[in-house]
Amino acid sequence: MIQFKDDIRIRQRHRQARIHWAHFWFIVVGILIILAAFILGYFYVSLAPMRQAENRVEKLVREKTSIATVTQVSVNYRKTTTYAVLGQTTTGTQKVAIVRNNKIKTYNRSSGMTDSQLKKLITNKFKPKKLYSANISEYQGVLVWEISYKGQDNKLNYLTLDFKSGKTYRAISGM
Template identity: 25%
Template sequence: MQRQRRIKKSNRKFWIGLILFLLIVLFSVFIVFHQAEKPMVTAKSEALQIAQKYAGIKNVNGFYNSNLGKTYYSVSGNDKRGKAIYVVIAKKGGKVTIIDQKSGLTADQIKQSIENTKKPKKINGIAITLKKSKPYWVVSYVNKSGKLCFATTDFKTGKIKKLIANI
C-alpha cells in the first residue's frame, strides 16, 4: 500500500513539473513574439500620429510599410473634409507626402492587376512607396514555382515599372 502511495505521489510530481515546464515554455514564446512585433507596432503608432498631425487624417483604414532602398510607412484614410488620402512618411528624415487616393489606383485594383497578369500562387503584401518623389505600389507575391517576386507598379496606371522575380 505504501509503495502505491509513493508511486502516485511521484506521478503527481511528474505531471506538476511537466505542466510548469510547458507553462514556462509558452510564456517564453509569447514574450519572444511580443518583442519581435514591437518595432512594427511602434512604427505604426508613430506613423498614425504623424498622419494625424501633418495631414489631419481622421479615419484610418490601412497601414503599409515598404523598403526599396529607403523605408516608408504609409497610412490610408480620410482627412477632416472626408477626402481619401495616403500619407507616406519617410523613416529617415520623416518627410511627409500626402497623395490623393483618387489620383491613382487602389491597393485592391493593383492586386487584381497582378493576379490577372502574373497569376501568383499567393500575394504576400502590398504597400505604397515613393521613388524620386513619385508614388508607386510595391507588391510582394509568390509565383507558381514557389519563388518570391516583387513588382513595382505605377500608382496612376498600374503598369509594372520594375519586376524582381524568382528570388
C-alpha cells in the same frame, strides 16, 4: 503485536512508487505555458521599437495632414525608411501619406487603382499562386504598389507597379 508492525514495515518497503499521470501532465502543461509566455514576451519586447515608430508616424500624420483616422501603416526599407499611412479625412476622403525623414507628401487614394482592380491586374498578368502583400510606397518620386507573391514555380517574386496605371517599373522574379 510486534509481528504486526514488522509486517506493515515490510509491505511499505516493497510497495512500488506509482506514477500519477495527472501530476505528470500538469507539470508538462505548466512548463509549456511558461515557455510560451517567455516566447511571447520576447516578441513583444523585440517589436516595441517598431510599434513606437509607427505610433510616432501616425501622430505626425494626424498633426500635419488632414488625415484624421489612420487605417493602415506600412513601411519600406529600400534606401531610407519610408512609411505609407492610409487613412480618412473628417469628410471621409481616402488619403495616402508618404513619410520619409519626417517629410510628408499626401495623395488622394481615389487617384490610384482600387484594391480589386490591382488584384485583378496581378491575377491576370502574373498568375500568382499566392499573393503575400500589396502595399503603397514611393519609388523614384512616384507613388507605386509594392507587391510580393509566390509564382507558379513556387518562388518569391516582387513587383513595383505604378499606383494609377499598374505599369511595371520593376520586377524581381525567382528568389
